[in-house]
Amino acid sequence: MAAYVTKQRRILQSFLEDHPDESLSAADIAKGLTDQSISVSAVYRNLAALEEEGKVRRVSRSGGREIYYQYTDTESCRSHLHLLCKSCGATYHMDKADADQLMQSLYNHEKFALDTVDTVLYGTCEACQIRERMKNKHEKA
Amino acid sequence: MAAYVTKQRRILQSFLEDHPDESLSAADIAKGLTDQSISVSAVYRNLAALEEEGKVRRVSRSGGREIYYQYTDTESCRSHLHLLCKSCGATYHMDKADADQLMQSLYNHEKFALDTVDTVLYGTCEACQIRERMKNKHEKA
């Protein structure tokens, strides 16, 4: 699958490493990589490869209208539930105990087996809540 | 927005009413409506209108690769967290108390304000878990 470590792959991966846990669209990535020698097709192909390797996670917002790629360096990530801020696109890890409790209650009450890889919880992170509160205040004034 | 109640709109809505809480792709819907007088564009346009009205919810699976529409008759739905079975596509409502507790812990521990409209929890429902267990048993045998 990832037999060769090509120049293009290194370019992409190093770009992603500079933006860990951010939500990047394919266009964002392509834009960040203009003037570096990598083609759009290579971006897509390597993104797909990295996704299979588990280093890149594909998420979507607003029911699939927007698609983002997120690079995650750490290995520990796969078992965590992820929180995605709709405002800034940053990803957070949910507290392990909370996640376990959620899975327990889901299983106990609805017999639903939660998939931690596919599930992403959307909302607003603390920084963005504050920012939005300030914006609202200004608008009202 | 939904000024006129046209024949096509009635066709679509009645089809959706026959498939409540199911995950239907645009193609599924179009297929189910061939030989009825409604065009693809009308399907898309009315789907978008129904979504704005809150009667249809757009969800996606596998990071936006697949997009589904779900019809929800009830009004009470908007405040619920939804569980989506990756296997059969059915939607379930999460127990209100569990949802509240989840939102509380998220807020207390990571100051994260969960958005119940955008968030969908993926996993496997009870029926599909049983079905998959049986399948595995047969494959091993």
Place this chain on the structure above:
DNA sequence: CTAGTTGCAAAGAGTTTGCATGGCG
């Protein structure tokens, strides 16, 4: 050397849109 990878451009899938016609109220 030889198989995986690249770039390009063409092909595809899925969805949206412009415009003339038709239908709801």
Place this chain on the structure above:
DNA sequence: CGCCATGCAAACTCTTTGCAACTAG
């Protein structure tokens, strides 16, 4: 009657693919 919605086909966006040239190992 006037405005909204429809159907059709063309346009669009995003992504994938075929193929010859290239390059890592």
